[in-house]
Structure formats: C-alpha cells, structure tokens
Amino acid sequence: MEIFNEIKPLRAFLTAQKKLGRSIGLVPTMGALHHGHLELIRSSRKENDLTVCSIYVNPTQFNNANDLEKYPRTLATDTALLTEAGCDVIFAPANTEMYASPSQLHFDMGHLDKILEGEFRPGHFSGVALVVSKLFNIVAPTRAYFGQKDFQQYKVITHLVNELMFDIELKSVPIVREASGLAMSSRNQRLNHEETGYATVFYRSLLLAKDLLNKGESIIPVREKVKQLCESFPAVRLEYFEWVDTVNLKPAENVSSQTILLIAGYVGEVRLIDNLIVE
Numbered sequence: 697m698e699i700f701n702e703i704k705p706l707r708a709f710l711t712a713q714k715k716l717g718r719s720i721g722l723v724p725t726m727g728a729l730h731h732g733h734l735e736l737i738r739s740s741r742k743e744n745d746l747t748v749c750s751i752y753v754n755p756t757q758f759n760n761a762n763d764l765e766k767y768p769r770t771l772a773t774d775t776a777l778l779t780e781a782g783c784d785v786i787f788a789p790a791n792t793e794m795y796a797s798p799s800q801l802h803f804d805m806g807h808l809d810k811i812l813e814g815e816f817r818p819g820h821f822s823g824v825a826l827v828v829s830k831l832f833n834i835v836a837p838t839r840a841y842f843g844q845k846d847f848q849q850y851k852v853i854t855h856l857v858n859e860l861m862f863d864i865e866l867k868s869v870p871i872v873r874e875a876s877g878l879a880m881s882s883r884n885q886r887l888n889h890e891e892t893g894y895a896t897v898f899y900r901s902l903l904l905a906k907d908l909l910n911k912g913e914s915i916i917p918v919r920e921k922v923k924q925l926c927e928s929f930p931a932v933r934l935e936y937f938e939w940v941d942t943v944n945l946k947p948a949e950n951v952s953s954q955t956i957l958l959i960a961g962y963v964g965e966v967r968l969i970d971n972l973i974v975e
Contacts (some may be wrong), residue, residue: 697779699786703834706880710748710835718745722837724828726881727751727788728768730775732872736841737781739869748785748835749778754906755791756799757823763967768885787835794830800833805852811945812958813969816935821852828853834863843872845879847956847971851945871971873899877915879970886966894929895963901925901937902957902972909951909974915939926961934961942973953975 700706710720721740725733733749740747751774758764770891771788778786802822808814809821825877832840842850850868857864872880877899887895901922908918927936935957939948949956951974960969 697786699775699788701789702793703789707834709785713746719838720744720835721724721747722831722835722840723747723749724831724840725749725751726753726767726882727774727814728770728885729774730880730882732843732880733775734781735872736869737783739867740839740841741782744838746784748787748837749783750787750831752789752794752827754794754823754827756818756826759819760960761815766886768882796825799826801905803856805855808848808852808945810856812936813960815863816960821849824849825852825856828856829860829871832864837864839867840945841867841869844868845871845881845969845971847958848945881968883966883968887963891931891963891966894932896969897929897932898959898961898970901959902970905937905939905957906972906974909939930948932961936960939974
C-alpha cells in the first residue's frame with residue numbers, strides 16, 4: 697500500500713495509474729475507521745482497479761471547536777485496518793497541505809444546507825463541500841463512496857457534483873450497524889459503556905416511527921412518541937426527528953413514495969445521527 701502526505705506526489709502517482717487505464721475509487725474519511733468505512737473500501741475494490749482512502753479531519757466543517765479537538769485520531773490503527781482490507785493508497789495530509797492559507801470560499805446549497813444538520817450546524821456543509829471539492833480535484837476519481845448514515849451530506853455532495861460538473865460517479869453504501877442496531881460511527885468511540893446502550897434509542901425510534909407510519913399514523917403523533925421514547929433514556933437529548941422525501945429532503949406527506957426518517961441527538965456530550973428509509 698502507498699501512503700502519501702503531500703498532494704504533488706499523490707497526483708503524480710495517480711496520473712501514472714490513469715495512463716495505464718486504471719479506474720480509481722475514492723473513499724473520503726476523517727479516520728477513526730470502523731467496519732462501516734471498511735464496507736466502503738470493499739465496495740470500491742469491487743468496482744475499481746485502485747482504491748484511495750483519504751484520512752483528514754477537516755477543520756472547516758466543524759462549527760464546534762470542542763468537537764474538533766475531541767474527534768478521535770487513530771492513524772496507526774487506521775493504516776493497519778486499511779492494509780488488511782486491501783486498500784491501495786492512503787492520503788493523509790496535514791492541515792497546511794490542504795489549507796495553505798485560511799480559506800475565504802463558502803458554498804451555498806440552497807435549502808439543502810439550511811435544514812436538519814444545516815440548521816443545527818451552520819457552516820458545516822460549506823466546509824464539507826470545500827474539502828470534498830479539494831479531494832475530487834486532487835484525486836480525480838472515477839467513483840467516490842459515501843455512507844448512507846450521512847444521507848444529507850450525500851445529497852449535498854450530489855448537488856455539488858452536478859453544479860460543478862465533476863466527472864465522478866457517486867455511490868451511497870448502506871449503513872453498517874452494531875448487533876444492537878447502533879449505527880457505526882467514529883464518534884461511538886467517545887461513548888462509555890452505559891452511553892453505548894443508551895445510544896440505541898435512536899435506531900429504536902426510527903424502527904418505531906417506520907412501523908407507525910406504515911400503519912397509517914400521521915407524523916405529528918409519531919414525532920411525539922419518538923420524543924417520549926428518547927426522553928425515557930438517561931443522558932439522551934433529541935435534537936431533531938424528521939420525515940422527508942429522499943429527492944430534495946422536503947417534508948414527506950405519505951409512504952407511497954420513497955421517504956427517509958432522519959434523527960439526531962446527544963448521548964452525554966456525544967452527538968450522533970441516524971436514518972432509516974421508509975418503503
């Protein structure tokens with residue numbers, strides 16, 4: 697496996713690979729890898745000749761300095777996992793490599809970055825769009841892989857690709873869950889044993905809501921029942937629970953079209969998100 701910390705040698709290596717006609721899959725991550733990330737690597741390996749995994753904790757997408765400081769950084773462990781998974785290239789740049797000077801560029805995605813995560817994390821998606829644009833320009837992949845857990849992020853990146861006409865095929869890979877149903881997340885590493893148990897309430901809430909909606913119940917009483925369920929768990933604070941369509945994230949009206957339930961909240965000091973498609 698090749699490991700690069702600088703853009704110029706990575707580009708030179710990938711240019712040589714492309715001249716040989718090899719397709720490239722990109723898996724952008726912030727490290728602290730888990731089996732969900734490794735599923736992205738496996739998906740890329742199935743569909744591409746070469747798989748690149750970026751590991752970079754991007755400061756411009758954090759609107760909470762404490763969250764940025766405490767985000768787990770486990771490069772040595774990540775490297776071992778990626779080696780075992782058959783990843784071909786790791787790109788792990790320093791901040792000075794990705795941001796030679798403070799960026800003045802901001803993205804506006806319309807309503808896509810004003811609702812849900814965008815409402816509670818202002819500026820987050822502008823930072824995501826900025827770093828993903830950089831990675832797309834650096835790697836110029838054939839395909840790029842993202843997890844369904846960050847569904848709104850995937851829609852924002854889809855919009856970005858369409859607007860800027862990146863010649864890249866985007867792939868969304870289903871959520872990987874613990875046996876308890878908890879969606880795998882790098883932030884799970886910050887939960888203690890009790891909090892890990894409490895955190896399953898978010899998936900339980902999604903399952904409850906999906907069942908009630910499929911039985912014909914309206915979203916208002918469903919939202920109240922989700923709130924009550926979350927409040928029954930110690931240290932859990934619900935931030936939002938919404939039911940939207942999967943195309944433009946507008947509020948859903950019925951289950952006849954494909955819709956998705958999205959939830960976010962805190963368990964102790966750790967903020968988690970999850971979602972479930974309603975079919």
